[in-house]
Structure formats: structure tokens, C-alpha cells
Amino acid sequence: MEVVQVLHMNKGNGDTSYAKNSTVQRKIISFGKTIIEEALLELSSNYDIDSMGIADLGCSTGPNTLSAISQIMDIVRATSGHLRRRVPEFRLFFNDLYSNDFNSLFMLLPAFYKMLKEEKGIGLAPSQCFISGVPGSFYGRLFPSNSLHFVYSFSSLHWLSQVPVGLESYAVKHLNKGKVYISKSSPQSVVNAYSSQFQADFSQFIKSRSQELVPGGRMVLSFLGRKSIDPTTEDGCYQWELLAEALMSLVKEGLIEEDKVASFNAPYYAPCAEELKVEILKEGSFIIDRLEAFEVDWDGGAVADTHNEQGKMMVGERVAKTIRAVVESMLESHFRLGQDTMDVLFSKLAEIVGNHLSKTRTKYINFVISLVRKASHINLEAQPMDVFLF
Ligand SMILES: C[S@@+](CC[C@H](N)C(=O)[O-])C[C@H]1O[C@@H](n2cnc3c(N)ncnc32)[C@H](O)[C@@H]1O
Known part of the structure; x- marks a missing residue:
């Protein structure tokens, strides 16, 4: 599977679209707000910027994309007012992979420009806003x-650039049979393949950004990870364990071939804080200003009692829809399932998730990292940070 060609969130505005099923990711954006505020305040205090270049990497489409950038522009406006500077002109870049639904995103722009002008005075001289779409992988140079x-x-950097080497669908031997990601029963070679792929990808990401950001420029990254060094703990991988269980139940029903499950591994990795720090410090161009971890409910924190059948079903369905909006393109490309079988798969997943959450409220762990591009590789020493869990 060519991740760069295949991966995209479910398009459009329908019932299974990402636009309609991304409340967990919206919650995650809200967790990052204070850290973004701090980063932008520091940036604006140190530099008087006339034309500010801002990039959203892995923007997808839907309400989250514009609400995130809108929050950022609000912060820059407030900070400029506070510092008695004029609001800069904005150069905004929305990046995602080639098959992202840029069309739907662009169709939201006329209303967005109107809102900016009427409510925020952006678009009236001197404060202009120039938006561009930038298709391509953030695991290389984009700017x-x-x-x-x-x-x-x-919510994007937990996607790897490819299925780890040795675990591809065409590999001669399938090392992770019956599983689709690292699991308690995975051999060490699978764990090693995932962690090596992450190291290669994340260092490439950091290196590319170090060339694109001005010295003193800031970067705030937020993505799923895990608390423990052990990659098989529930918070790091259990959603994949349950997806594997749903796929295997379709194997039992004769709807999917077992070999197809054996040859599928998700191009995903949930790192721990130590792995992040090692790669950032090794690359050497950034100071880690903040590194924090938050727990996030699988259903985004919607209140439903999972101790009764109806509540269990509701939560299971909500979580399964969120997962479907994100992984359907990959499953479609590998398993070639028709719409009916895909529906069966995700109602099975909803049932499995509902049952699981009625016993254990497993949560996602989400990291937020704030980084500063060093003025020089030599002058500033990167500082190791403790991780705070909220
Ligand atoms: C879950 S969505 C997050 C969207 C949005 N940032 C949000 O918070 O709602 C993850 C996005 O990352 C994109 N993505 C994954 N790998 C990428 C890569 N290598 N380069 C650019 N975008 C990538 C996916 O295509 C997807 O649109």
C-alpha cells in the first residue's frame, strides 16, 4: 500500500465523512490552544513580522481545519494589539497528502474569507490573508x-510514511498474523520494525521543518502517543487490537480472507516521550520548549452510560464512526471490501468497542510539543524536558 497515494480521511459531508466524525480531533485541537498561545506570544514578542508564514501540516478538511487556523489568527491579532503592533499579513498554507479532499476544503473558503473580513477586519488593508493548498508528504520538504x-x-504525525519495512503486504513472510499493529502477541521483530520506521520518519520531518522555519520560528505538534516505554500497553495500541478482532470475526464469517488480515499492517505509530526527545535532540535544530501529554476519551468525552445496553451501543457506534472516517481509505485499498461488507465490519467494531468500554475506559494519550527553531546549531543547547501528564 502506497500511503502517500492511498491515505485520506473520508471525503465530503456524508454520514461517514471525516467532516462529520472528527469531534475527538476537535477536542485535541482545544487541548493545544494554551500552548499555541504561548508559542505565538513568544514569537511575536521577539520578532516584528510583516508577513507571517503559517503552515497546517495534515490539514484534512471540514470544520476542524478552519477552526484551528481561525483560533491561530485570533491569537496573532490579540498579541499584535497587546504589543501595539499592526496585525501582520497572513500567508496560510494547508498541507495534506495528494488524495485529501482539498475541493471540499476550498469550497469552505468563500464563507471563511467573508467571516474574516466582517468579524475580524482581516482582508482589509493592511492585514490581508493569502491561502494556498500544498499537496505532498510532510516527511520531506514542502516549502x-x-x-x-x-x-x-x-492528529497527523502518528501516521508513518509507509508500512514498516518487512511488514509490507508483499513481504514473503507475514510476521504479525491476526493483528494489524503492535500487539502483546507481536514478535519483537514487529516492534523493532515499527520503531525504526518512526525514527526514520520523525527525524526526516524535523529535518525538513528545520530548513523551512526561520530562526526563532515556532512549531506546535500534537499527535497520539503512549505513556509507557512498552509499546504494547493499552493506551498505545488497543484501538488496533479491537479492529483486528473485528476483521478476524469477518474472516470467521467468510467475508474476508485470513491471509488478507495477515498481510495488513497499519502505517501508524504511537511513540513515547523518550523516543520523541531522542529524535529531536539528535537532529539538533530545535529547542523543546514544552512536551505535555493529555488523556483523551475514545469518544471525545461525550457523556453516555456504558453500563446499559443502549449507552454501550451509542458509545461503540460513535467510536467506530470516528475510526472509520480515518481508516476506511486504507482498508478499502487493501481488502477491496464492498460498501455492505464495510458496514458489517464497522457495526462489528462498534459492538466490540461498546463491550470493551463498558469494562475499561481505555483512553488515547495525546502529546503536544512546542519547539523553537534554534538561531544556530552551535549556540543553543537543547534542553531535556520532563513530560507532564494532565
Ligand atoms: C486525522 S486527520 C487530522 C486533520 C486535522 N489536522 C484535524 O485535526 O482534524 C490526519 C491527516 O493527516 C494527513 N497525513 C497523514 N500523513 C501525512 C503526510 N505524510 N503528509 C501530509 N499529510 C499527512 C492525513 O491525510 C489526514 O488528512
């Missing part, structure tokens, strides 16, 4: 050197 002041990325 000219020294062209960005602020980079952010929400």
Missing part, C-alpha cells in the same frame, strides 16, 4: 527555505 514562522500539526 522554500526560511519561509515559515509558525508550523502546526494536529
Whole structure:
């Protein structure tokens, strides 16, 4: 599976679309707000910027994309007012992979520009806003050197650039049979393949951004991870365990071939804080200003009592829809399931998730990291940070 070609969140505005099923990710954006505020305040205090380059990496489409950038522009406006500076002109770049639904995103822009002008005075001289779409992988260069002041990325960096080497669908031997990600029963070679792929990808990401951000530029990254060094703990992988269980139940019903499950591994990795710090410090161009971890409910914290059948079903369905909006493109490409079988798979997943959450409220762990591009590789020493769990 070519991740770069295949991966996209469910398009459009329908019942299974990402636009309609991304409340967990919206919650995650709200967790990052204070850290973004701090980063932008520091940036604006240190530099008087006329034309601010801002990039959203892994923007997808739907309400989250514009609400995140709108919050950021509000913060920059407030900070400029506070510092008695004029609001800069905004150069906004929305990046995602080639098959992202950029069309739906662009169709939201006329209303967005109107709102900016009427409610915030942006679009009236001197404060203009120039938006561009930038298709391509963030695991490589996307922007000219020294062209960005602020980079952010929400709920995207847990996607790897590819299925780890040795675990591809065409590998001669399937090492992770019956599972789709690291699991308690996975051999050490599977764990090693995932962690090596993460190291290669994350260092490439950091290196690319170090060339694109101006010295002193800021980057806030937020993505799923895990608390423990052990990658098989529930908070790091259990959603995949349950998806594997749903797939295997379709194997039993004769709807999917067992070999197809054996040859599928998700291009995903939930790192722990130590792994992040090692890669950032090794690359050497960034100071870690903040590194925090938050727990996030699988259903985004919606209140439903999972001790009765109806509540269990509701929560299971909500979580399964969130997962479907994100992983359906990959499953479609590998398993070639028709719509009916896909529906069966996700109602099975809803049942399994509902049962699981009625016994254990497993949560996602989400990291937020705030980084500062060093002025020089030599002058500033990166500081190791403790991780705070909220
Ligand atoms: C769950 S969505 C998050 C969207 C949005 N940032 C939010 O918070 O709602 C993850 C996005 O990351 C994108 N993505 C994954 N790998 C990527 C890569 N290598 N380069 C660019 N975008 C990528 C996916 O296509 C997807 O649109």
C-alpha cells in the first residue's frame, strides 16, 4: 500500500465523512490552544513580522481545519494589539497528502474569507490573508527555505510514511498474523520494525521543518502517543487490537480472507516521550520548549452510560464512526471490501468497542510539543524536558 497515494480521511459531508466524525480531533485541537498561545506570544514578542508564514501540516478538511487556523489568527491579532503592533499579513498554507479532499476544503473558503473580513477586519488593508493548498508528504520538504514562522500539526504525525519495512503486504513472510499493529502477541521483530520506521520518519520531518522555519520560528505538534516505554500497553495500541478482532470475526464469517488480515499492517505509530526527545535532540535544530501529554476519551468525552445496553451501543457506534472516517481509505485499498461488507465490519467494531468500554475506559494519550527553531546549531543547547501528564 502506497500511503502517500492511498491515505485520506473520508471525503465530503456524508454520514461517514471525516467532516462529520472528527469531534475527538476537535477536542485535541482545544487541548493545544494554551500552548499555541504561548508559542505565538513568544514569537511575536521577539520578532516584528510583516508577513507571517503559517503552515497546517495534515490539514484534512471540514470544520476542524478552519477552526484551528481561525483560533491561530485570533491569537496573532490579540498579541499584535497587546504589543501595539499592526496585525501582520497572513500567508496560510494547508498541507495534506495528494488524495485529501482539498475541493471540499476550498469550497469552505468563500464563507471563511467573508467571516474574516466582517468579524475580524482581516482582508482589509493592511492585514490581508493569502491561502494556498500544498499537496505532498510532510516527511520531506514542502516549502522554500526560511519561509515559515509558525508550523502546526494536529492528529497527523502518528501516521508513518509507509508500512514498516518487512511488514509490507508483499513481504514473503507475514510476521504479525491476526493483528494489524503492535500487539502483546507481536514478535519483537514487529516492534523493532515499527520503531525504526518512526525514527526514520520523525527525524526526516524535523529535518525538513528545520530548513523551512526561520530562526526563532515556532512549531506546535500534537499527535497520539503512549505513556509507557512498552509499546504494547493499552493506551498505545488497543484501538488496533479491537479492529483486528473485528476483521478476524469477518474472516470467521467468510467475508474476508485470513491471509488478507495477515498481510495488513497499519502505517501508524504511537511513540513515547523518550523516543520523541531522542529524535529531536539528535537532529539538533530545535529547542523543546514544552512536551505535555493529555488523556483523551475514545469518544471525545461525550457523556453516555456504558453500563446499559443502549449507552454501550451509542458509545461503540460513535467510536467506530470516528475510526472509520480515518481508516476506511486504507482498508478499502487493501481488502477491496464492498460498501455492505464495510458496514458489517464497522457495526462489528462498534459492538466490540461498546463491550470493551463498558469494562475499561481505555483512553488515547495525546502529546503536544512546542519547539523553537534554534538561531544556530552551535549556540543553543537543547534542553531535556520532563513530560507532564494532565
Ligand atoms: C486525522 S486527520 C487530522 C486533520 C486535522 N489536522 C484535524 O485535526 O482534524 C490526519 C491527516 O493527516 C494527513 N497525513 C497523514 N500523513 C501525512 C503526510 N505524510 N503528509 C501530509 N499529510 C499527512 C492525513 O491525510 C489526514 O488528512
